[in-house]
Each structure stands twice: as structure tokens, then as C-alpha cells.
Amino acid sequence: MLAYALKRLGIALLVALTVSIITFSMVYLPGDPAMALAPESASQEDIEHIRRVYGFDRPILVQYFDWLVNAVQGDFGHSHYLNEPAANVIFDRLPTTMLLGACAITFALLLSIPLGVLAAIRPNSIIDRIALTIAVVGQAMPTFWFALTMMLWFGITWRLLPITGTASWKNFIMPAVALGYYVTPGVMRLTRAGMLDVLASDYIRTARAKGLRPMRVLFKHALRNAILPVVSLAAVQFGFMLGGSIVIETIFAINGLGFLAWESIQRADLPMMQAIVLVLSVFYIALTLLADLLNAFLDPRIRVS
Amino acid sequence: MANVSITRAGIPTAEEILEPAPGAVLRRRIFGNTGLIIGATVLLIIVLVALFADFISPGDPYDQVLSRKLIPPIWHDGAKVTWDHPLGTDALGRDYLTRLFYGARISLFIGFAAMIISGIIGTTLGVMAGYFGGRVDMVVNFILTTRLSLPVVLVALAVVSLIGSSLTVVIWVLGLLIWDRFAVVMRSATQQIRNLEFVSAAQALGCSTPRIILSEIMPNIANHLIVVATLEMAHAILLEAALSFLGLGVQPPEPSWGLMVAEAKGLIFFDAWLIGIPGAAIFILVLAINLLGDGIRDVTAPENRN
Amino acid sequence: MVKPILEVENLCVDIDVPSGVLSAVQNVSFSVAKGETLCIVGESGCGKSITALSLMNLLPKTANRSADKLTLDERDLRGLREREMSNIRGDQMAMIFQEPMTSLNPTYTIGNQLEEAMRRHRDVSASEARDRAVFLLEKVGITGARGRLGQYPHQLSGGLRQRVMIAMSLMCEPALILADEPTTALDVTIQAQILHLLADIRDEFETSLILITHDLGIVARVADRVAVMYAGEFVETGTAEQVFNAPSHPYTQGLLRCIPIPGKTKRGAHLGAIPGIVPNLVGKMDTCHFASRCPYVDDKCLSGPVDLRAAFEASHQYRCVLSPKVCAGNLKSGTAA
Numbered sequence: 031m032l033a034y035a036l037k038r039l040g041i042a043l044l045v046a047l048t049v050s051i052i053t054f055s056m057v058y059l060p061g062d063p064a065m066a067l068a069p070e071s072a073s074q075e076d077i078e079h080i081r082r083v084y085g086f087d088r089p090i091l092v093q094y095f096d097w098l099v100n101a102v103q104g105d106f107g108h109s110h111y112l113n114e115p116a117a118n119v120i121f122d123r124l125p126t127t128m129l130l131g132a133c134a135i136t137f138a139l140l141l142s143i144p145l146g147v148l149a150a151i152r153p154n155s156i157i158d159r160i161a162l163t164i165a166v167v168g169q170a171m172p173t174f175w176f177a178l179t180m181m182l183w184f185g186i187t188w189r190l191l192p193i194t195g196t197a198s199w200k201n202f203i204m205p206a207v208a209l210g211y212y213v214t215p216g217v218m219r220l221t222r223a224g225m226l227d228v229l230a231s232d233y234i235r236t237a238r239a240k241g242l243r244p245m246r247v248l249f250k251h252a253l254r255n256a257i258l259p260v261v262s263l264a265a266v267q268f269g270f271m272l273g274g275s276i277v278i279e280t281i282f283a284i285n286g287l288g289f290l291a292w293e294s295i296q297r298a299d300l301p302m303m304q305a306i307v308l309v310l311s312v313f314y315i316a317l318t319l320l321a322d323l324l325n326a327f328l329d330p331r332i333r334v335s
Numbered sequence: 336m337a338n339v340s341i342t343r344a345g346i347p348t349a350e351e352i353l354e355p356a357p358g359a360v361l362r363r364r365i366f367g368n369t370g371l372i373i374g375a376t377v378l379l380i381i382v383l384v385a386l387f388a389d390f391i392s393p394g395d396p397y398d399q400v401l402s403r404k405l406i407p408p409i410w411h412d413g414a415k416v417t418w419d420h421p422l423g424t425d426a427l428g429r430d431y432l433t434r435l436f437y438g439a440r441i442s443l444f445i446g447f448a449a450m451i452i453s454g455i456i457g458t459t460l461g462v463m464a465g466y467f468g469g470r471v472d473m474v475v476n477f478i479l480t481t482r483l484s485l486p487v488v489l490v491a492l493a494v495v496s497l498i499g500s501s502l503t504v505v506i507w508v509l510g511l512l513i514w515d516r517f518a519v520v521m522r523s524a525t526q527q528i529r530n531l532e533f534v535s536a537a538q539a540l541g542c543s544t545p546r547i548i549l550s551e552i553m554p555n556i557a558n559h560l561i562v563v564a565t566l567e568m569a570h571a572i573l574l575e576a577a578l579s580f581l582g583l584g585v586q587p588p589e590p591s592w593g594l595m596v597a598e599a600k601g602l603i604f605f606d607a608w609l610i611g612i613p614g615a616a617i618f619i620l621v622l623a624i625n626l627l628g629d630g631i632r633d634v635t636a637p638e639n640r641n
Numbered sequence: 642m643v644k645p646i647l648e649v650e651n652l653c654v655d656i657d658v659p660s661g662v663l664s665a666v667q668n669v670s671f672s673v674a675k676g677e678t679l680c681i682v683g684e685s686g687c688g689k690s691i692t693a694l695s696l697m698n699l700l701p702k703t704a705n706r707s708a709d710k711l712t713l714d715e716r717d718l719r720g721l722r723e724r725e726m727s728n729i730r731g732d733q734m735a736m737i738f739q740e741p742m743t744s745l746n747p748t749y750t751i752g753n754q755l756e757e758a759m760r761r762h763r764d765v766s767a768s769e770a771r772d773r774a775v776f777l778l779e780k781v782g783i784t785g786a787r788g789r790l791g792q793y794p795h796q797l798s799g800g801l802r803q804r805v806m807i808a809m810s811l812m813c814e815p816a817l818i819l820a821d822e823p824t825t826a827l828d829v830t831i832q833a834q835i836l837h838l839l840a841d842i843r844d845e846f847e848t849s850l851i852l853i854t855h856d857l858g859i860v861a862r863v864a865d866r867v868a869v870m871y872a873g874e875f876v877e878t879g880t881a882e883q884v885f886n887a888p889s890h891p892y893t894q895g896l897l898r899c900i901p902i903p904g905k906t907k908r909g910a911h912l913g914a915i916p917g918i919v920p921n922l923v924g925k926m927d928t929c930h931f932a933s934r935c936p937y938v939d940d941k942c943l944s945g946p947v948d949l950r951a952a953f954e955a956s957h958q959y960r961c962v963l964s965p966k967v968c969a970g971n972l973k974s975g976t977a978a
Contacts (some may be wrong), residue, residue: 175617273488291492307486315484
């Protein structure tokens, strides 16, 4: 188990390093970064000045390591627009996005796992069909359109929920549903498929042959095995959600990381963009690492060996 | 006595009863699969609309007639409602039905092109990882993990904003970002095939590796490839719509469906249909492609359902 | 005569398949007395596992079971609700499966899975159940039993897992154990050990045993009575001596010809084989089921279903239109050749 965990951690660190290289190289995407920063009226001297001030005149590797060392110490550079350390801005906004993501994943799991289990217990029943419809519709629905439609009905037509902002818990209902619904199909399909596999397995037959009651067979023997892959998927999806929150936060004017990302892109605030991409990626890497370790812990075939 | 010939006694064998002609089985599976039929039909209609948009459109997608702006579609009441504009006009007085038709072109084109790019990248990586295994597999897995840890929408938005938006840029950015599923599926499909006897036989005969991959492996994983291709095309269309909605995909005045929703966003209180129509168009197109993909999977490999 | 533990009359199992109704088990009747071993022999797909599962009522949902009589210890098992049936399973009748590798839940310890088999049916404390589990693990020949309780299935070999399964079936001391090919998935040396173990357990606990197998060598060693099954039907039943000494159905003879006999079968001599394949059981079949593979087939075999009838003794029954002697004579010449 320890060897597995260390190996997994090593890979995660390597991936994080690669991601940092990709993130850093975003500076050079527009060509000359100094030119991109300068106003259009800038003279050649102004551009050279910018180049020196921002350190673009140094060798690229030096720039990268400088940037990386700072990033590891929590210094993600300085926002051009807000004139504040990027890290401060990010950690101001992060809790809102985390809260939104947590609400969304909770909604998604509460909807998809019970439906997936019920669909697997009674294949081809009404519930199975409803679950399938939810999955098929969910995969085809553009998130922003779903969010706007909900806003129109629940916020404008029926006036049940507030449309924008983060004033109360009610503000989080529609964004969480919109964000969570997008990941529901995947989780539900995996739960259903896993459950069908497990229910057809020999050890379930053994459990029934022991005379165990159906509910005990289901909850003790089947669910635990079927849920193992769902744990990983849920973690992965939570990471995707934070990235996807950019659309939802923009629509519902939620002042989180996604909204910050969109603002920074609008303002061409490159250090801010880099910082957000890096933070979200590293968060995702940590999340998948955690999910793998949790999975290993729950599965004795990996834990005890 | 052991040589007495076996009498069949007119009893059909298991094979005879259980295995009708393969074509008949396929036909029954296809026509038993409503999703596949509906998906294929709807997609065909949308493709035809996109191809012949020049001929069937009632107007010009860029023509602004400000005196005729914001006419509601025909199912609304009101003095301005007219059959000249069955789906009404937008805030700049452009015919909405025409823009919807031309928007199909953009969605299909971007979806298809991005799918081809990501398909080539993902399939190459996946087949190599599955066929060679070992170190190659490790490297591909590493690239895949790295790619998955980058948030797609955010990176796409950032890159597009940094190098400037155009149709080509959107296609390349999406194509370079969404090859992950191709790689995952092609890798496991290749792993399954490469251990079968006919591949070993081809190796024993001295066939070259590229030849084995092209003539032994590829035909056997083609059905998986088609399924992933449809799903990824749908994925690309959704992403393009999201990028355009956020203002960093297809640029005005092009009639992208995502952009049409974005342009109408401010009018949600007054003219909600302006959002409803293009959004529904994206939904129906993506649904049709997904139904087609799921249907193909059921028909070609029924054991892989769920 | 001793009262039978299990009585089965005209047991039928029909399974819905896409191409129609598959008659997997047709009019099977037998009884098992206390401490007796019945072996059901037949090739793969003949319906022997389905027979066992139907006794436990563990059939898939697409299967329908019917019987004129089905009693365990004089209690009618027909029409019992799932709840009532689950009270009987594991308590009065237990089952051991073919696949020890996959029959235990990988996420729970051996101890956990053994104990729950008992605590479901008996009002005992956790420590009492654990003591019982240790006692039985030692009984089935597992050393260091108490330490094993904390282990997971993947840490045990196939032979050990099957021993655990046997111990599990004994947790409540059931009157009847159904063993469905318990040794098929194991190494040959382990097979013999497990078989001896089953026989010892049967003797020690006076349990009745239904052993399902395709291995006639096993049958010869442990069976009191034998039922030969072919294509959903019993084609021959009798005591082990009757069936082995005077096999009366051409299929039984064919099976016996397939195994070498030490000292009798000459080195290099061809072993027998039964040509052809098992008939499809979808739909009604109005002939002898073995007709498609029988060397003696004639018009009588194809004119209608064949009934069981007495061979040399009343307790020895077979399902063929030929007289038993004809076949028996043929077997001898066949073996000699």
C-alpha cells in the first residue's frame, strides 16, 4: 500500500510539473509577450522597457524556474489589472467556487447513485427508462442553455428563486443544479453498469445462498463493490466541475474563481489566467490522487497485498 | 459398433437455431433500435439543411433590417408576427430561421473538423499504447493524465483569447484538447485485439508492425472508433457553443448557435424565444448524434451496453 | 425405510430466451435420505446446475420452476415467498459453488463472511459465531484458523477458498448440502482432498449431500446413488453399483467408455467418445433426447418421448426403448475391443 501510494504521488508530482510547463508557456502564445502587454501606441523603447521590467529578456529556462519557484511558494505573480498578488485574489474567490462545486456534486450524486442502483435492480423497468432519459438528455443539454432556461422559469416567470449573486443559500440552487446535472449521466451510467456487473457475480449468489435478506445483499455485498469506481469518477468530475464553473458563474454572476477567470480573460490579465489554470490543474491532480488512494484503501485487493 | 453412423433424427443443432444469417441479425438489431433510427434521421435532416442552407433559407443570415427587428416567431400573438419570418428576427432584424440554418453549418463543420483532429491524435496515441504496451503505454498514460488535469473550457478560452479567435483557431484548440476519450478507448480495444491468435499469426508470418496495425488491428477496432467519433463530435459541438456563448468562439456576425444565445442573453426578460430556439437547436443536434453513437454501439457490440 | 430429507417429483425449469422457451429441466424426480449422497452426472449444459439452483430457488428471473412435489424435511418449498425461502437457505440447505475464486466477496474478510452466515439464522453473539467459524475452519483442514478470519479472499488459494466455502455451508449445520462441481476449478491433487473432505463432513455431521459433477471418477468414490442427466432429463438412476455394474442407457455406457480403467484399458487403446452435440432444448421435443447421438437409434426412438422404466431391479431405472441387456452386452464388447 505504501509503495503504491508513493508511486502514485511521484506520478502526480511529475504531472503537476508538466502542467506547470504548459501553463508557463502560455506567456509565449501570442508571440512576443512584451509586445502583447504594451499598448498599441507604445514605441520600441517602451516595449524594451516592458521586456526588462517583466524579465522577458532573460533566458526562457531562467524565467520558467523563477516562475515555478515563486509558484511553489504561493506567489503566482501579480495581476496586471487588479494590481494585487494573484494568489490573494484567487484565495478570496476560491471558497465560493468550492461551495458551488460541493453543492453541485452533492446534487449530482444524490440524483445519480440512487437512480443508477434502482435502474440496475430492475433493468428495463420504468425507473430504468427514466434514468436513461435523464442521462441522454443531460449529455445533450448545453450547460449555459439549461442554466438560462432554469433562470427564465424559476427566476423570472415563477419568481421562485433569485437570479444572480450569492446573497443566500437559495442563490446556489439553480447554479448547483445546472453544474451538477452535467455530470449526472456519467455517474449514473457507471453506477448502473457497475451494479449490474456486481449483481450478476458469484459472490452475490453466495450471499443469497446464505439466506441473507435482499436488502442486506444489496447494501452490504453489492453496493460497496459497485461504488468503488464511482468514487474515482466523482472525484474526477468534481475537478471538471471547477473548470466548468466558468460558464455557470458568468451566467449567475457568482463571484467565484470561474467568474474571475472570465474577467481575467476579458482583461487579458495573463498572470491571473496562468495562476487560475495552475491552481485548478493542481487541485484536480490532488483530487485524483486522493481518489486513487481512497479507492486503494476501500479495496482490500490493493490495500492488503 | 462404434462405427455406426450418427443419425441426425431431424433435430436441428444449436447452431442452426441460434444463428440466423448475420445480415438478418444486424437488420433486426438496427430496426429494433429506435434511438439509432431517430438519431440518424434527425442528423441527416440537419446535415441536409446545412448543405442546402443557401437554397432553402428565406433570407440572408447577415442582412440587418432594423425596421423589422425583434419580430416574434409565428406561434406568438402580436401585430408584427409574419410568415415572412417564421422564427422571427433578432435584435438587429436578421431572419432567425436563416441564421439557424447557417448556424447548423458552423456547428457541424467545427464539430466534424475538431473530431477529426482529436481522432487522429487520440487514435494514434491509444493504438500505440495498446499495441506496444510497456514504456510506450506508460508515456501515453502520462500524456493522457496531464491532458486530463487541464481544465478544458478554461484552457480553450485562455488560448483563444491569447492568439485571437477565428474558426480555424477554435477548431485546432478543441481538436488538440479533446482527444482523451479516443486514446482511452482505442488503447483498451487494441489491448484486447493484440493478444488474439490472428495477430500472433501475422507476427509469426513476419508482417511488419505498421502493416499489422493497419490491416489486423484497425478493422477490428473500427466500430469502437466510430462510436467514440460520434460522441466526441457531439462534445466538440457543445464546447464550441460554450466558447461562442462566452464570446471567445465564433465571432459576430457569424451565426453560431452558441453566439446567438449569447446575443439574446440580455433580452431574456422580454424575448426569451431568442434564447430558446438556438439552444434547442444545439440540444437536438447533440442529442441526435449521441443517439446515433449509442445506437451504433448497441448494434455492433450489444454486449457492451450500459 | 428412512424418511427422505428431500423429495422432488416432476421438477421442471423453463427459461425464457429470445428464441422461445428453453426446457432446461424436464420432469426430474428423486429423493435423498439422511446421510445419503446423490450424484447428478452429466455433461455441461445438461441442466444439472439449474436443478441445484432451482432447489435453492436461486434461479435467474427469466426462469420458471414447477414441480408436483418439492419438500425439504416434509416442508413444501413450492410457493414460498422469497422471505420464507431465505430463512431456509443457509440454515436447512446450503450450497457450495463451482468457482471458489469468485464466490467470496473480495471486499470483506473471511471471518466476516463466515460469521454472517450464522448470525443471519441463529441468535448468537459475534464471538460465538467467530468460535464456530474457527471450529469449522479447523474441521475443513485450515491451519491457523483464527488468524485466517482477518484475511481477505484474494490472500487465499483456490483450494483454501473452497474449504472456506465448505465451512461456510456448515455454519448452521444444514440437513442438506448441494455441491455444484465443487472441485472442477481446482488442481487435481486438491480435487481429491476436497472430495475426501466432503465425504468426511457428510459422515461426521450426518448431512445429506447432492453432488453435481461431470466426473465419473468422483461419482464412483463417493456416491450412494447416481442420477445420469442428459438434455434436461434423468436418463438413468440407481445405486452406484447398479449404474456402474449394469449401465443400461446408451448415454451412461458412452460416458463409462470415456474413462480409462486401471488394469483393464490397454495402453494405446482408444478411449470412447460420444459423437455429436447436445440437442437444442428450445421448444417441445417429441423424441428421445439422445436420439441424435445414439448409435442404436431407430423409428421407435423418434415416434415419441421415452419414459423411465425399471432395468434389472425396480430401484434401477433407465429411459430407453431397448432392453437393458442389449446395451450392457454392447458395453462389454466395446470395452474389450
